[in-house]
Amino acid sequence: xxxxxxxxxxxxxxxxxxxxxxxxxxxxxxxxxxxxxxxxxxxxxxxxxxxxxxxxxxxxxxxxxxxxxxxxxxxxxxxxxxxxxxxxxxxxxxxxxxxxxxxxxxxxxxxxxxxxxxxxxxxxxxxxxxxxxxxxxxxxxxxxxxxxxxxxxxxxxxxxxxxxxxxxxxxxxxxxxxxxxxxxxxxxxxxxxxxxxxxxxxxxxxxxx
Amino acid sequence: xxxxxxxxxxxxxxxxxxxxxxxxxxxxxxxxxxxxxxxxxxxxxxxxxxxxxxxxxxxxxxxxxxxxxxxxxxxxxxxxxxxxxxxxxxxxxxxxxxxxxxxxxxxxxxxxxxxxxxxxxxxxxxxxxxxxxxxxxxxxxxxxxxxxxxxxxxxxxxxxxxxxxxxxxxxxxxxxxxxxxxxxxxxxxxxxxxxxxxxxxxxxxxxxx
DNA sequence: GTCTATACTCCGATAGAC
DNA sequence: GTCTATCGGAGTATAGAC
Numbered sequence: 001x002x003x004x005x006x007x008x009x010x011x012x013x014x015x016x017x018x019x020x021x022x023x024x025x026x027x028x029x030x031x032x033x034x035x036x037x038x039x040x041x042x043x044x045x046x047x048x049x050x051x052x053x054x055x056x057x058x059x060x061x062x063x064x065x066x067x068x069x070x071x072x073x074x075x076x077x078x079x080x081x082x083x084x085x086x087x088x089x090x091x092x093x094x095x096x097x098x099x100x101x102x103x104x105x106x107x108x109x110x111x112x113x114x115x116x117x118x119x120x121x122x123x124x125x126x127x128x129x130x131x132x133x134x135x136x137x138x139x140x141x142x143x144x145x146x147x148x149x150x151x152x153x154x155x156x157x158x159x160x161x162x163x164x165x166x167x168x169x170x171x172x173x174x175x176x177x178x179x180x181x182x183x184x185x186x187x188x189x190x191x192x193x194x195x196x197x198x199x200x201x202x203x204x205x206x207x208x209x
Numbered sequence: 210x211x212x213x214x215x216x217x218x219x220x221x222x223x224x225x226x227x228x229x230x231x232x233x234x235x236x237x238x239x240x241x242x243x244x245x246x247x248x249x250x251x252x253x254x255x256x257x258x259x260x261x262x263x264x265x266x267x268x269x270x271x272x273x274x275x276x277x278x279x280x281x282x283x284x285x286x287x288x289x290x291x292x293x294x295x296x297x298x299x300x301x302x303x304x305x306x307x308x309x310x311x312x313x314x315x316x317x318x319x320x321x322x323x324x325x326x327x328x329x330x331x332x333x334x335x336x337x338x339x340x341x342x343x344x345x346x347x348x349x350x351x352x353x354x355x356x357x358x359x360x361x362x363x364x365x366x367x368x369x370x371x372x373x374x375x376x377x378x379x380x381x382x383x384x385x386x387x388x389x390x391x392x393x394x395x396x397x398x399x400x401x402x403x404x405x406x407x408x409x410x411x412x413x414x415x416x417x418x
Numbered sequence: 419g420t421c422t423a424t425a426c427t428c429c430g431a432t433a434g435a436c
Numbered sequence: 437g438t439c440t441a442t443c444g445g446a447g448t449a450t451a452g453a454c
Contacts, residue, residue: 034332039430040429041428041429049439050439053439055430123329123388124245155414156413158412168386169407173378194370198411199411200413202410203366203375204366205365205368249448250447260449262419265419266419269448
């Protein structure tokens with residue numbers, strides 16, 4: 001986010017932040033403190049402006065939150081899709097799934113305040129804001145369902161697992177890392193390997209060695 | 210919770226709720242609506258009393274939330290420990306783990322507004338309230354670590370998985386069901402079986418059939 | 419134990435000057 | 437684009453009657 005619109009940069013006022021800057025700051029605060037604890041006054045203070053000035057850029061607090069939520073899904077969606085697309089066309093199912101898991105965790109834990117803010121505050125925002133975010137979410141969920149279905153049809157995944165439920169389990173497990181992930185105890189990439197190991201092969205010691 | 214203290218029941222005022230009743234209602238509202246959306250006025254209204262009357266039973270809103278959070282962990286802790294203790298002494302690792310998973314999901318999804326409220330609002334409450342809940346949480350986490358370590362020492366679990374990380378992954382995955390679980394699509398017990406299947410054996414189609 | 423009444427704080431939002 | 441000033445509402449909490 002906050003990619004500079006290089007056009008029409010010659011304006012009179014040189015705000016240190018601008019609309020995208022306010023969004024960046026809001027996303028960071030929402031990720032750090034949750035929805036209820038972040039007031040427009042806090043956002044404004046962190047942005048170096050006054051609360052009333054926020055309304056030049058946004059019509060309401062809901063509008064800010066909605067923008068943060070949508071961007072959060074878009075970032076992780078593109079991250080996941082790009083990671084899978086970048087693989088060789090003949091990559092096997094395990095490789096594909098590992099890449100998707102790594103991309104999701106990277107966006108969530110390393111890259112994006114927007115994605116982590118979305119995961120953290122989605123359950124705290126007003127119903128109308130949640131509803132507005134749903135189409136974007138559905139698209140990302142469909143991407144996962146499509147990927148998992150393909151792997152199952154190729155015979156890489158067990159036939160008896162329901163795709164929707166598997167996606168809910170997988171994304172839910174990955175998103176839960178936000179509550180305890182500590183980069184000092186290991187990178188997001190290393191964590192993604194552990195998740196892939198567990199989901200792919202389980203934790204039971206197998207007798208057939 | 211709200212177990213009636215059968216002693217000294219002969220009092221003058223016959224409140225329909227009492228302290229435990231207020232707690233029950235608060236837990237349900239927190240589970241349904243989250244922390245920020247539930248005011249003392251809402252709790253009082255649901256309890257059939259006025260907001261000011263809450264302060265006869267509790268010193269502050271934080272005190273209510275803290276009581277709900279502690280009870281939530283205690284319920285799921287006892288549920289899990291009882292389920293494991295009730296097994297035959299010679300139950301194998303897989304059986305033990307399945308029982309623990311089922312007990313956790315039952316408490317979360319079927320039985321207790323306190324447990325579900327805890328999972329839902331823990332990340333939304335003031336830091337001081339979170340801190341107050343930590344000892345109770347640590348005890349439950351230690352119960353899981355003890356169980357998982359025992360299974361690993363018995364050779365039931367793979368040797369290369371870190372117990373703490375495994376516990377975080379497992380509890381996180383189970384708790385995440387709260388966001389999407391729908392009893393119309395299958396029972397909590399059935400869901401617990403799917404989680405056990407995935408965590409124990411993974412989702413990869415195995416060639417050694 | 420519950421009521422009414424109220425103090426105090428903070429919030430989202432608006433109006434108008436610059 | 438940002439400022440100051442302010443409105444109306446809702447929140448937690450307290451005091452004192454019953």
